[in-house]
Amino acid sequence: MPKRRTVRLDVAGARARLKEAQLHLAAAELLDLGAPAENKVAGSNAILAGTAAADAICGLVLGKRSAGDDHADAEGLLRRATHPSTKAAGKTPVQYGTDAISASDASDLVAWALDIVREAEARDR
Structure with missing residues (x-):
C-alpha cells in the first residue's frame, strides 16, 4: 500500500495554484467542443484546473x-478541506489514454472545473 504523501502549501503557494487553475479553466472554455481533439484537450485542461483548484x-x-x-488520497484530503468531490479518477483515461471523449463528457468536466475553481476563489476571500 503506497504511503500517503502531503507537502506544505502556504497561502502564497495556494494562490499560485489558484491562478494556474483559472488559466487552465480559461483554456478549456476557449475550445469549441465537438471534434475529438478539442474534446480531449478541453477535458484535460478542465482536469488540470480542478487539480490546481483542489x-x-x-x-x-x-x-x-x-x-x-x-x-x-487527494480526494480524501479535499473532502477534509470541505469540498464534496473531485473528478481525479477521470484524469488517467482523459489525459493519458488514446480513446476520444464525447463533447458531453468534456462539457461535464469543464462545468465541474468551473465549480471547484469558484470554490477555491471563495475560500481565498
Missing part, C-alpha cells in the same frame, strides 16, 4: 496539498 483549497484550508500518486 490544491489551492487544501492549501488555504489545511496548509498542505496531496503530493502522492494515489488520486483517492
Whole structure:
C-alpha cells in the first residue's frame, strides 16, 4: 500500500495554484467542443484546473496539498478541506489514454472545473 504523501502549501503557494487553475479553466472554455481533439484537450485542461483548484483549497484550508500518486488520497484530503468531490479518477483515461471523449463528457468536466475553481476563489476571500 503506497504511503500517503502531503507537502506544505502556504497561502502564497495556494494562490499560485489558484491562478494556474483559472488559466487552465480559461483554456478549456476557449475550445469549441465537438471534434475529438478539442474534446480531449478541453477535458484535460478542465482536469488540470480542478487539480490546481483542489490544491489551492487544501492549501488555504489545511496548509498542505496531496503530493502522492494515489488520486483517492487527494480526494480524501479535499473532502477534509470541505469540498464534496473531485473528478481525479477521470484524469488517467482523459489525459493519458488514446480513446476520444464525447463533447458531453468534456462539457461535464469543464462545468465541474468551473465549480471547484469558484470554490477555491471563495475560500481565498
